[in-house]
Amino acid sequence: xxxxxxxxxxxxxxxxxxxxxxxxxxxxxxxxxxxxxxxxxxxxxxxxxxxxxxxxxxxxxxxxxxxxxxxxxxxxxxxxxxxxxxxxxxxxxxxxxxxxxxxxxxxxxxxxxxxxxxxxxxxxxxxxxxxxxxxxxxxxxxxxxxxxxxxxxxxxxxxxxxxxxxxxxxxxxxxxxxxxxxxxxxxxxxxxxxxxxxxxxxxxxxxxxxxxxxxxxxxxx
Amino acid sequence: xxxxxxxxxxxxxxxxxxxxxxxxxxxxxxxxxxxxxxxxxxxxxxxxxxxxxxxxxxxxxxxxxxxxxxxxxxxxxxxxxxxxxxxxxxxxxxxxxxxxxxxxxxxxxxxxxxxxxxxxxxxxxxxxxxxxxxxxxxxxxxxxxxxxxxxxxxxxxxxxxxxxxxxxxxxxxxxxxxxxxxxxxxxxxxxxxxxxxxxxxxxxxxxxxxxxxxxxxxxxxxxxxxxxxxxxxxxxxxxxxxxxxxxxxxx
Numbered sequence: 001x002x003x004x005x006x007x008x009x010x011x012x013x014x015x016x017x018x019x020x021x022x023x024x025x026x027x028x029x030x031x032x033x034x035x036x037x038x039x040x041x042x043x044x045x046x047x048x049x050x051x052x053x054x055x056x057x058x059x060x061x062x063x064x065x066x067x068x069x070x071x072x073x074x075x076x077x078x079x080x081x082x083x084x085x086x087x088x089x090x091x092x093x094x095x096x097x098x099x100x101x102x103x104x105x106x107x108x109x110x111x112x113x114x115x116x117x118x119x120x121x122x123x124x125x126x127x128x129x130x131x132x133x134x135x136x137x138x139x140x141x142x143x144x145x146x147x148x149x150x151x152x153x154x155x156x157x158x159x160x161x162x163x164x165x166x167x168x169x170x171x172x173x174x175x176x177x178x179x180x181x182x183x184x185x186x187x188x189x190x191x192x193x194x195x196x197x198x199x200x201x202x203x204x205x206x207x208x209x210x211x212x213x214x215x216x217x218x219x220x221x
Numbered sequence: 222x223x224x225x226x227x228x229x230x231x232x233x234x235x236x237x238x239x240x241x242x243x244x245x246x247x248x249x250x251x252x253x254x255x256x257x258x259x260x261x262x263x264x265x266x267x268x269x270x271x272x273x274x275x276x277x278x279x280x281x282x283x284x285x286x287x288x289x290x291x292x293x294x295x296x297x298x299x300x301x302x303x304x305x306x307x308x309x310x311x312x313x314x315x316x317x318x319x320x321x322x323x324x325x326x327x328x329x330x331x332x333x334x335x336x337x338x339x340x341x342x343x344x345x346x347x348x349x350x351x352x353x354x355x356x357x358x359x360x361x362x363x364x365x366x367x368x369x370x371x372x373x374x375x376x377x378x379x380x381x382x383x384x385x386x387x388x389x390x391x392x393x394x395x396x397x398x399x400x401x402x403x404x405x406x407x408x409x410x411x412x413x414x415x416x417x418x419x420x421x422x423x424x425x426x427x428x429x430x431x432x433x434x435x436x437x438x439x440x441x442x443x444x445x446x447x448x449x450x451x452x453x454x455x456x457x458x459x460x461x462x463x464x465x466x467x468x469x470x471x472x
Contacts (some may be wrong), residue, residue, distance in 0.1 A: 002468045072428050074455045075464045211457025 006071050007102040010169040013084045014062055014139055020056045020091045025128045027053065028194065032124040035103045035187055036117050043105035046098065053095035059086040076208075087138065090197040090204075094131070097190040097197075104183045114170055114176035114177045114184060123159045123191040126152070130198040138205050146205035149198065150217040156195035157220045163188040192221060225250045225388065226271060226418055231285035233266060233275065240266045242443045244285070248389075248436075253411055253420040255434035255451065257427055259466065263443040264423045268391050271421065272308035273301050289465075306333065309382035314392040315374035317366035322349075322358050325366045325377055329385035344384055352380040352410055372403025379410065383418075390414060392422040396429065408433050427467055431455045439463045 027046060035040040064085045067073065073081055130149050137145040167181045199217040207213050226248035233241040240263045248254050256264045269275045271287060273294060286293040294304050306329075317325050326345040335341055345362075349355040354376045358369070366377055375395060382390060392411075396404040411420055411433050424430050430437050431451060438448040439460075447454060449465045458464045465471055 002471065006469075074427070074467045075458050076430065077468055078456060211453075 003071075006073075006077070007128060008069070008078065009063070009067055009071075010080050010084075013060060013067075013081075016056065016060050016086055017087055017091070017138065018062070018135055020053060020060065020088060021131060022078075023053050023056060024091050024098065025131060026092045026129075027095050028101075028124055028128050028191075029100045030116075031101035031105070032121055032187075032191075035101055035113075038108055038113060038123065039107060040106055040108075043102040046102035047106070049097040052201055057088050057092035064088075069177050079208045079211060083138070083204040084203045087135075087201050090200045094194045094197050097194050101187045102189045104187050107183055108180065111180060114167075114180045119159045119163045119166075119186075120184065120188055120191065123156055123163070123188060123195075125157070126156050127191050127195040127198065130156075130195060131201075132199050134205070137203045138201065138208075139211050141205070143206050143209040146202035147216060150202045152193050153199050153217050153219075156192055160188050160192040162220070191219075196221075225290060226421075227288040227291075228267075228284075229286040229288065231267075231270060231283070231287060233270060233284075234282045235264075236280045239441050241270070243443050246438060246445060246448055248419060248421060250419050251415055252435040253415050253422060253433050255430035255437045256421065256423045256440055257425075257430050257437060257467075258440035259471070260425075262440045264440050265393050267440065268310075268393055268421060271389070271391055272303075272305045272310055274300065274310065281291070287442065306385055307387050308389040308391060309387035310391040310393065311375070311378050311382055311383070311395050314398050315371055315378050317369070317374050317377050319365065319367060321363045322366045322369070322377060323362040326380050326384045329381060333385055348380045348384045349377075351383065351386045351413070352376045353406060354380060370403070372399050372406060375399060375403065375407060376410065379407075379414075383414075387418065389419045389421065392420065394423055394425060394447075397425060404429070427455075439466060441466065 007131065027049065030042065031046050033039070034046060035064075067081055071077075130152055134146065134149050136142075142177050164185065167185050171181045173177045196219045202213065203216050206216060228244050228246040228248070231241055231244040232239065244267060246403060256267060258264050266275065270283065275281045275283065283295055286295060288294075289304070289308070292299070316427075318328060320328070323345055324346055327341050330341050330344055346355060349358065354373060357373060366374065371376060375398075379390070379395075396407050398405065408429065411422070414420055415435075421432070422434065436452045437448065437451045438455045439446045439454070439458075439462075447458060447460045449459070454463065455467060457465065
């Protein structure tokens with residue numbers, strides 16, 4: 001087959017995306033664990049490690065720009081590069097959300113959590129699972145799975161609603177914890193946004209397979 | 222959609238060799254239509270059918286119809302010279318006449334009976350201006366066209382084709398012999414021309430088709446495999462064969 005080098009370059013970019021995705025999944029689970037344990041030292045490390053995700057994104061973007069400039073991709077190849085560029089940006093932003101959770105840990109200073117975490121780890125687990133499967137769908141060009149994952153965003157939204165209601169009732173009962181309860185609300189919001197960004201990835205997969213750009217899932221928030 | 226060329230069930234054979242097979246295509250007015258495809262697929266032959274240039278090749282048999290303003294250009298009562306006047310052609314290699322720049326552009330007008338010198342002079346000037354050549358040659362209109370660069374010669378050939386006010390311009394790989402700068406000048410010219418003319422271009426350069434055309438047809442082994450909006454064809458072609466060709470997997 002002609003253009004083998006070009007095909008290899010695109011395959012390498014797929015691997016880069018998987019790598020960036022794994023980095024993001026790790027950042028999410030580390031940040032939620034740090035929140036659960038209120039581990040400030042780990043949180044500081046998570047904040048400083050975010051640069052690696054950012055660098056990965058720039059590396060991917062540079063490779064895409066080089067291929068766009070030199071290879072004049074069209075049709076599937078063009079859609080692949082556009083999808084990679086877009087997915088890489090969404091992943092990088094997810095990394096920022098994980099970093100945001102770590103910063104919330106640091107903001108707690110020496111104060112305890114207002115309540116033990118139950119739904120926030122569930123949100124993190126669900127969002128990470130959606131992310132991992134969306135990247136598998138990307139590699140497999142699996143439009144059906146991508147669309148199905150988008151629907152799962154509702155589960156994360158429901159958990160977020162639950163966290164919101166619960167924290168609101170806590171704040172009403174005890175106004176002295178409003179600041180820390182708001183921190184937890186921000187953490188949950190970061191996770192809700194991560195799941196939303198997974199739906200962006202899924203929309204890119206649909207574009208990659210069908211050539212149609214469409215908002216599959218409109219965010220509730 | 223206004224179509225001033227409608228190709229219906231067009232097939233062409235050279236002797237025993239079938240070069241075009243049952244082509245059906247509607248060419249939109251005042252748009253650029255690109256025809257792409259690998260070497261030998263019949264794209265230049267198809268283009269040459271549109272102003273009956275293939276008539277000049279022995280043992281050519283054409284079946285089907287090409288309607289120009291709803292009249293079949295292959296009908297017996299058609300004036301072929303008139304067809305070629307209305308449907309001009311620019312070739313791969315610039316082919317100016319060994320005459321002055323002025324005479325090259327004036328040639329078509331004169332053989333078509335325009336005797337008014339002022340009118341000839343005005344038309345030459347306007348046409349050279351429209352082709353972006355006037356500034357470059359205004360001080361040497363009466364020097365030989367052969368002294369121009371390749372890109373200038375090709376623009377002169379376009380000016381020559383435009384001087385007799387055709388409706389359609391056929392371009393057979395007009396930039397294949399030109400450097401990138403001259404190529405972009407011709408492409409810019411094409412974009413300007415489509416405001417007044419229908420342009421049909423055959424090109425080996427897929428990026429050129431993607432850059433300039435509104436509609437693209439992919440021809441393979443004499444068959445029109447896919448024909449439609451250029452952006453759609455280059456982003457999500459309907460046919461696998463088109464995808465493979467434009468992605469450089471064969472051809």
